[in-house]
Amino acid sequence: MAKERLQIIVAHERNKREQPEYIEKMQQEILAVIRKYVEIDDEQVKVNLDNNDECSILELNVTLPE
Amino acid sequence: MAKIIVVTSGKGGVGKTTTSASIGTGLAQRGHKTVIIDFDVGLRNLDLIMGCERRVVYDFVNVINGESNLKQTLIKDKRVDNLYILPASQTRDKDALTQEGVEKVLDELSEDFDFIVCDSPAGIERGAQMALYFADMAIVVTNPEVSSVRDSDRILGILQSKSRKAEKGEVVEEKLLVTRYNPERVEEGEMLSVEDVKEILAIELLGVIPESEAVLKASNQGSPVILDDESNSGKAYSDAVGRLFGEEIEHRFLEVEKKGFFKRLMGA
Numbered sequence: 001m002a003k004e005r006l007q008i009i010v011a012h013e014r015n016k017r018e019q020p021e022y023i024e025k026m027q028q029e030i031l032a033v034i035r036k037y038v039e040i041d042d043e044q045v046k047v048n049l050d051n052n053d054e055c056s057i058l059e060l061n062v063t064l065p066e
Numbered sequence: 067m068a069k070i071i072v073v074t075s076g077k078g079g080v081g082k083t084t085t086s087a088s089i090g091t092g093l094a095q096r097g098h099k100t101v102i103i104d105f106d107v108g109l110r111n112l113d114l115i116m117g118c119e120r121r122v123v124y125d126f127v128n129v130i131n132g133e134s135n136l137k138q139t140l141i142k143d144k145r146v147d148n149l150y151i152l153p154a155s156q157t158r159d160k161d162a163l164t165q166e167g168v169e170k171v172l173d174e175l176s177e178d179f180d181f182i183v184c185d186s187p188a189g190i191e192r193g194a195q196m197a198l199y200f201a202d203m204a205i206v207v208t209n210p211e212v213s214s215v216r217d218s219d220r221i222l223g224i225l226q227s228k229s230r231k232a233e234k235g236e237v238v239e240e241k242l243l244v245t246r247y248n249p250e251r252v253e254e255g256e257m258l259s260v261e262d263v264k265e266i267l268a269i270e271l272l273g274v275i276p277e278s279e280a281v282l283k284a285s286n287q288g289s290p291v292i293l294d295d296e297s298n299s300g301k302a303y304s305d306a307v308g309r310l311f312g313e314e315i316e317h318r319f320l321e322v323e324k325k326g327f328f329k330r331l332m333g334a
Protein backbone atom coordinates (compact mmCIF):
# COMPACT_ATOMS: atom_id res chain seq x y z
CA MET A 1 0.00 0.00 0.00
CA ALA A 2 2.56 2.54 1.17
CA LYS A 3 4.77 1.60 -1.74
CA GLU A 4 2.06 2.17 -4.37
CA ARG A 5 1.11 5.54 -2.88
CA LEU A 6 4.72 6.61 -2.85
CA GLN A 7 5.30 5.55 -6.43
CA ILE A 8 2.43 7.75 -7.56
CA ILE A 9 3.53 10.80 -5.56
CA VAL A 10 7.13 10.46 -6.65
CA ALA A 11 6.23 10.01 -10.32
CA HIS A 12 4.01 13.08 -10.15
CA GLU A 13 6.70 15.21 -8.53
CA ARG A 14 9.38 14.05 -10.93
CA ASN A 15 7.19 14.91 -13.87
CA LYS A 16 6.64 18.39 -12.46
CA ARG A 17 10.37 18.89 -11.90
CA GLU A 18 11.16 18.03 -15.47
CA GLN A 19 8.89 20.73 -16.81
CA PRO A 20 10.18 24.29 -17.17
CA GLU A 21 9.25 26.54 -14.26
CA TYR A 22 7.01 28.78 -16.34
CA ILE A 23 4.53 25.95 -17.01
CA GLU A 24 2.84 26.26 -13.65
CA LYS A 25 2.49 30.02 -13.95
CA MET A 26 1.22 29.72 -17.48
CA GLN A 27 -1.36 27.18 -16.34
CA GLN A 28 -2.64 29.66 -13.77
CA GLU A 29 -2.87 32.45 -16.31
CA ILE A 30 -4.69 30.27 -18.82
CA LEU A 31 -7.09 29.31 -16.05
CA ALA A 32 -7.70 32.98 -15.25
CA VAL A 33 -8.46 33.76 -18.89
CA ILE A 34 -10.93 30.88 -19.23
CA ARG A 35 -12.61 31.93 -15.99
CA LYS A 36 -13.48 35.25 -17.55
CA TYR A 37 -15.95 33.36 -19.69
CA VAL A 38 -16.88 30.11 -17.92
CA GLU A 39 -16.73 28.80 -14.39
CA ILE A 40 -14.28 25.94 -14.07
CA ASP A 41 -12.24 24.24 -11.36
CA ASP A 42 -8.46 24.08 -11.19
CA GLU A 43 -8.45 20.42 -12.17
CA GLN A 44 -10.32 21.13 -15.37
CA VAL A 45 -7.28 22.66 -17.03
CA LYS A 46 -4.34 20.39 -17.70
CA VAL A 47 -1.13 21.63 -19.24
CA ASN A 48 1.45 19.13 -20.32
CA LEU A 49 4.74 19.49 -22.09
CA ASP A 50 6.14 16.58 -24.07
CA ASN A 51 9.73 16.77 -25.14
CA ASN A 52 10.69 14.83 -28.22
CA ASP A 53 14.05 14.91 -29.92
CA GLU A 54 13.06 17.44 -32.52
CA CYS A 55 10.38 19.51 -30.87
CA SER A 56 8.32 20.04 -27.75
CA ILE A 57 4.57 19.67 -27.80
CA LEU A 58 2.50 21.76 -25.45
CA GLU A 59 -0.74 19.99 -24.74
CA LEU A 60 -3.64 21.94 -23.29
CA ASN A 61 -6.70 20.10 -22.05
CA VAL A 62 -9.70 22.06 -20.88
CA THR A 63 -12.83 20.29 -19.73
CA LEU A 64 -15.80 22.62 -19.94
CA PRO A 65 -18.90 22.02 -17.83
CA GLU A 66 -22.01 20.71 -19.63
CA MET B 67 42.19 17.28 -4.74
CA ALA B 68 39.73 16.11 -2.15
CA LYS B 69 36.56 14.21 -2.94
CA ILE B 70 33.57 16.09 -1.56
CA ILE B 71 30.80 13.89 -0.15
CA VAL B 72 27.52 15.38 1.07
CA VAL B 73 25.37 13.47 3.52
CA THR B 74 21.84 14.66 2.81
CA SER B 75 18.19 13.62 3.13
CA GLY B 76 15.63 16.40 3.00
CA LYS B 77 13.88 15.16 6.11
CA GLY B 78 15.32 15.83 9.57
CA GLY B 79 16.08 13.26 12.24
CA VAL B 80 16.80 10.43 9.80
CA GLY B 81 20.46 9.94 10.74
CA LYS B 82 22.55 12.37 8.67
CA THR B 83 24.78 13.53 11.50
CA THR B 84 25.16 9.97 12.82
CA THR B 85 26.14 8.92 9.29
CA SER B 86 28.53 11.83 8.64
CA ALA B 87 30.35 11.05 11.87
CA SER B 88 30.67 7.34 11.19
CA ILE B 89 31.48 7.50 7.48
CA GLY B 90 34.03 10.28 8.07
CA THR B 91 35.63 8.28 10.86
CA GLY B 92 35.67 5.15 8.69
CA LEU B 93 37.42 6.97 5.84
CA ALA B 94 40.08 8.27 8.24
CA GLN B 95 40.53 4.81 9.79
CA ARG B 96 41.54 3.62 6.35
CA GLY B 97 44.30 6.18 6.27
CA HIS B 98 42.64 8.93 4.24
CA LYS B 99 42.92 12.44 5.58
CA THR B 100 39.32 13.43 6.21
CA VAL B 101 37.45 16.47 7.47
CA ILE B 102 33.79 16.44 8.47
CA ILE B 103 32.04 19.81 8.13
CA ASP B 104 28.88 20.66 10.06
CA PHE B 105 26.68 22.77 7.76
CA ASP B 106 23.84 22.99 10.26
CA VAL B 107 24.15 26.67 11.16
CA GLY B 108 22.43 27.39 14.46
CA LEU B 109 21.87 23.73 15.30
CA ARG B 110 25.42 22.54 15.80
CA ASN B 111 25.36 18.83 16.60
CA LEU B 112 28.26 17.09 14.96
CA ASP B 113 30.67 18.21 17.71
CA LEU B 114 28.50 16.46 20.30
CA ILE B 115 28.31 13.23 18.31
CA MET B 116 32.09 13.34 17.82
CA GLY B 117 32.65 14.22 21.47
CA CYS B 118 34.65 17.38 20.82
CA GLU B 119 32.12 20.02 21.91
CA ARG B 120 34.38 21.37 24.63
CA ARG B 121 37.23 21.90 22.21
CA VAL B 122 35.30 24.20 19.86
CA VAL B 123 36.90 27.64 19.76
CA TYR B 124 36.19 28.94 16.28
CA ASP B 125 33.71 27.71 13.69
CA PHE B 126 32.95 27.49 9.96
CA VAL B 127 31.47 31.01 9.79
CA ASN B 128 34.51 32.49 11.55
CA VAL B 129 36.70 30.99 8.82
CA ILE B 130 34.47 32.32 6.06
CA ASN B 131 34.54 35.79 7.62
CA GLY B 132 38.30 35.68 8.03
CA GLU B 133 38.06 35.87 11.82
CA SER B 134 40.09 32.69 12.19
CA ASN B 135 42.14 30.50 9.90
CA LEU B 136 41.62 26.80 9.24
CA LYS B 137 44.55 25.76 11.36
CA GLN B 138 43.06 27.47 14.41
CA THR B 139 39.56 26.20 13.70
CA LEU B 140 39.87 22.55 12.70
CA ILE B 141 39.57 20.15 15.62
CA LYS B 142 41.78 17.09 15.38
CA ASP B 143 40.14 13.89 16.59
CA LYS B 144 41.87 12.30 19.57
CA ARG B 145 41.01 8.70 18.73
CA VAL B 146 41.56 8.41 14.98
CA ASP B 147 44.52 9.76 13.01
CA ASN B 148 43.80 11.80 9.89
CA LEU B 149 40.40 12.91 11.17
CA TYR B 150 39.32 16.54 11.63
CA ILE B 151 36.07 18.33 12.42
CA LEU B 152 34.99 21.77 11.28
CA PRO B 153 32.17 22.81 13.64
CA ALA B 154 29.09 24.80 12.65
CA SER B 155 28.43 28.25 13.92
CA GLN B 156 25.78 28.85 16.58
CA THR B 157 24.80 32.10 14.94
CA ARG B 158 21.13 32.63 14.22
CA ASP B 159 21.96 34.28 10.92
CA LYS B 160 20.94 31.63 8.39
CA ASP B 161 22.65 33.55 5.59
CA ALA B 162 26.05 33.41 7.25
CA LEU B 163 27.13 30.73 4.78
CA THR B 164 27.63 32.35 1.40
CA GLN B 165 28.38 30.34 -1.69
CA GLU B 166 31.62 32.22 -2.31
CA GLY B 167 32.65 31.79 1.32
CA VAL B 168 31.95 28.06 1.32
CA GLU B 169 33.78 27.64 -1.97
CA LYS B 170 36.85 29.41 -0.64
CA VAL B 171 37.02 27.18 2.43
CA LEU B 172 36.41 23.99 0.43
CA ASP B 173 39.13 24.97 -2.05
CA GLU B 174 41.61 25.47 0.76
CA LEU B 175 40.66 22.18 2.44
CA SER B 176 40.89 20.40 -0.92
CA GLU B 177 44.60 21.07 -1.13
CA ASP B 178 45.28 19.17 2.06
CA PHE B 179 42.58 16.53 2.49
CA ASP B 180 41.52 13.36 0.67
CA PHE B 181 37.87 13.52 1.70
CA ILE B 182 35.54 16.33 2.75
CA VAL B 183 32.31 15.06 4.31
CA CYS B 184 29.52 17.66 4.48
CA ASP B 185 26.83 17.05 7.10
CA SER B 186 23.74 18.73 5.65
CA PRO B 187 21.00 20.43 7.67
CA ALA B 188 17.42 19.23 7.20
CA GLY B 189 15.12 20.68 4.57
CA ILE B 190 15.46 21.37 0.87
CA GLU B 191 16.03 25.11 1.22
CA ARG B 192 19.16 27.24 1.14
CA GLY B 193 21.11 25.57 3.95
CA ALA B 194 20.73 22.11 2.47
CA GLN B 195 21.40 23.41 -1.04
CA MET B 196 24.60 25.05 0.15
CA ALA B 197 25.80 21.77 1.67
CA LEU B 198 25.21 19.81 -1.52
CA TYR B 199 26.20 22.41 -4.11
CA PHE B 200 29.89 21.46 -4.35
CA ALA B 201 29.43 17.70 -3.91
CA ASP B 202 31.11 15.07 -6.06
CA MET B 203 29.11 12.36 -4.33
CA ALA B 204 25.89 12.36 -2.32
CA ILE B 205 24.98 9.85 0.34
CA VAL B 206 21.20 10.08 0.53
CA VAL B 207 20.12 9.01 3.99
CA THR B 208 16.61 7.56 3.99
CA ASN B 209 14.41 5.91 6.61
CA PRO B 210 12.07 3.21 5.32
CA GLU B 211 8.93 5.30 5.54
CA VAL B 212 6.85 7.30 3.10
CA SER B 213 7.77 10.89 3.97
CA SER B 214 11.49 10.22 4.18
CA VAL B 215 11.56 8.50 0.78
CA ARG B 216 9.60 11.35 -0.76
CA ASP B 217 11.99 13.96 0.65
CA SER B 218 14.96 11.94 -0.56
CA ASP B 219 13.52 11.99 -4.05
CA ARG B 220 13.20 15.76 -3.85
CA ILE B 221 16.83 16.04 -2.78
CA LEU B 222 17.80 13.88 -5.76
CA GLY B 223 15.97 16.37 -7.97
CA ILE B 224 18.00 19.22 -6.47
CA LEU B 225 21.26 17.30 -6.89
CA GLN B 226 20.40 16.78 -10.53
CA SER B 227 19.55 20.40 -11.24
CA LYS B 228 21.09 22.77 -8.72
CA SER B 229 24.50 21.33 -7.87
CA ARG B 230 27.75 22.62 -9.33
CA LYS B 231 28.21 19.36 -11.22
CA ALA B 232 24.72 19.59 -12.70
CA GLU B 233 25.37 23.17 -13.81
CA LYS B 234 28.50 21.95 -15.61
CA GLY B 235 26.52 19.16 -17.27
CA GLU B 236 28.12 16.49 -15.09
CA VAL B 237 26.48 14.15 -12.59
CA VAL B 238 26.84 13.82 -8.85
CA GLU B 239 27.38 10.20 -7.81
CA GLU B 240 24.29 9.20 -5.82
CA LYS B 241 24.32 6.51 -3.12
CA LEU B 242 21.41 5.34 -1.03
CA LEU B 243 21.89 4.66 2.66
CA VAL B 244 18.83 3.24 4.39
CA THR B 245 19.09 3.88 8.13
CA ARG B 246 17.08 3.02 11.25
CA TYR B 247 16.10 -0.21 9.53
CA ASN B 248 13.96 -2.45 11.64
CA PRO B 249 13.40 -5.89 10.03
CA GLU B 250 10.64 -6.81 12.52
CA ARG B 251 8.59 -3.80 11.51
CA VAL B 252 9.25 -4.46 7.83
CA GLU B 253 8.05 -8.02 8.28
CA GLU B 254 4.89 -6.75 9.92
CA GLY B 255 4.30 -4.39 7.00
CA GLU B 256 4.70 -1.27 9.12
CA MET B 257 7.76 -0.13 7.23
CA LEU B 258 8.93 -0.21 3.64
CA SER B 259 11.53 -2.83 2.78
CA VAL B 260 14.99 -1.97 1.44
CA GLU B 261 13.89 -3.40 -1.89
CA ASP B 262 10.91 -1.03 -2.03
CA VAL B 263 13.02 2.02 -1.21
CA LYS B 264 15.67 1.03 -3.71
CA GLU B 265 13.10 0.46 -6.43
CA ILE B 266 11.43 3.84 -5.90
CA LEU B 267 14.57 5.96 -5.65
CA ALA B 268 16.42 3.90 -8.25
CA ILE B 269 19.94 4.68 -7.07
CA GLU B 270 22.76 2.41 -5.93
CA LEU B 271 22.48 1.00 -2.42
CA LEU B 272 25.50 1.86 -0.29
CA GLY B 273 24.27 0.23 2.88
CA VAL B 274 21.52 -0.55 5.36
CA ILE B 275 22.03 0.56 8.95
CA PRO B 276 19.84 -1.29 11.44
CA GLU B 277 17.93 0.56 14.15
CA SER B 278 19.99 -0.02 17.26
CA GLU B 279 20.42 1.04 20.86
CA ALA B 280 24.12 1.29 20.15
CA VAL B 281 23.58 4.55 18.24
CA LEU B 282 22.03 6.27 21.24
CA LYS B 283 24.73 4.89 23.51
CA ALA B 284 27.43 6.13 21.14
CA SER B 285 25.94 9.61 20.94
CA ASN B 286 25.71 9.78 24.73
CA GLN B 287 29.40 8.93 24.89
CA GLY B 288 30.34 11.32 22.11
CA SER B 289 31.90 8.56 20.05
CA PRO B 290 30.81 7.72 16.48
CA VAL B 291 29.04 4.36 16.40
CA ILE B 292 31.44 2.95 13.80
CA LEU B 293 34.03 2.76 16.59
CA ASP B 294 31.71 0.36 18.44
CA ASP B 295 32.73 -2.62 16.35
CA GLU B 296 30.64 -5.01 18.43
CA SER B 297 27.41 -3.31 17.39
CA ASN B 298 25.41 -4.16 14.29
CA SER B 299 25.13 -0.49 13.36
CA GLY B 300 28.88 -0.04 13.68
CA LYS B 301 29.50 -3.07 11.50
CA ALA B 302 26.98 -1.88 8.92
CA TYR B 303 28.73 1.51 8.71
CA SER B 304 32.11 -0.20 8.27
CA ASP B 305 30.65 -2.27 5.43
CA ALA B 306 29.32 0.90 3.80
CA VAL B 307 32.76 2.53 3.96
CA GLY B 308 34.26 -0.58 2.38
CA ARG B 309 31.76 -0.35 -0.46
CA LEU B 310 32.83 3.26 -1.09
CA PHE B 311 36.20 1.80 -2.04
CA GLY B 312 34.60 -0.70 -4.38
CA GLU B 313 34.78 -3.69 -2.03
CA GLU B 314 32.02 -6.19 -2.66
CA ILE B 315 30.43 -6.79 0.70
CA GLU B 316 27.09 -8.48 1.10
CA HIS B 317 24.40 -6.48 2.88
CA ARG B 318 23.59 -7.84 6.33
CA PHE B 319 21.10 -7.28 9.17
CA LEU B 320 18.23 -7.26 6.67
CA GLU B 321 16.34 -10.18 8.19
CA VAL B 322 14.73 -10.64 11.58
CA GLU B 323 17.34 -12.17 13.85
CA LYS B 324 16.29 -15.63 14.86
CA LYS B 325 16.69 -15.91 18.56
CA GLY B 326 19.26 -18.57 19.38
CA PHE B 327 18.71 -21.26 21.96
CA PHE B 328 20.73 -19.43 24.59
CA LYS B 329 18.98 -16.09 24.09
CA ARG B 330 15.60 -17.82 24.28
CA LEU B 331 16.66 -19.46 27.50
CA MET B 332 17.64 -16.09 28.89
CA GLY B 333 14.35 -14.60 27.71
CA ALA B 334 16.21 -11.92 25.80
Ligand SMILES: Nc1ncnc2c1ncn2[C@@H]1O[C@H](COP(=O)(O)OP(=O)(O)O)[C@@H](O)[C@H]1O
Binds near residue numbers: 085111246275276279
Ligand atom coordinates in the same frame (compact mmCIF):
# COMPACT_ATOMS: atom_id res chain seq x y z
N1 LIG C 1 20.58 3.42 13.25
C1 LIG C 1 19.99 4.10 14.25
N2 LIG C 1 19.43 3.42 15.30
C2 LIG C 1 18.84 4.08 16.30
N3 LIG C 1 18.77 5.40 16.40
C3 LIG C 1 19.31 6.16 15.41
C4 LIG C 1 19.94 5.53 14.28
N4 LIG C 1 20.39 6.53 13.48
C5 LIG C 1 20.07 7.69 14.06
N5 LIG C 1 19.41 7.48 15.23
C6 LIG C 1 18.89 8.48 16.15
O1 LIG C 1 18.02 9.35 15.45
C7 LIG C 1 18.15 10.69 15.90
C8 LIG C 1 18.48 11.61 14.74
O2 LIG C 1 19.75 11.27 14.24
P1 LIG C 1 20.69 12.36 13.56
O3 LIG C 1 21.90 11.65 13.05
O4 LIG C 1 20.92 13.52 14.46
O5 LIG C 1 19.75 12.77 12.35
P2 LIG C 1 19.80 14.08 11.41
O6 LIG C 1 21.20 14.60 11.42
O7 LIG C 1 19.38 13.54 10.08
O8 LIG C 1 18.81 15.04 11.95
C9 LIG C 1 19.21 10.67 16.99
O9 LIG C 1 18.58 10.62 18.24
C10 LIG C 1 19.97 9.39 16.72
O10 LIG C 1 20.52 8.87 17.90
Ligand SMILES: [Mg+2]
Binds near residue numbers: 084
Ligand atom coordinates in the same frame (compact mmCIF):
# COMPACT_ATOMS: atom_id res chain seq x y z
MG1 LIG D 1 21.95 16.56 11.80
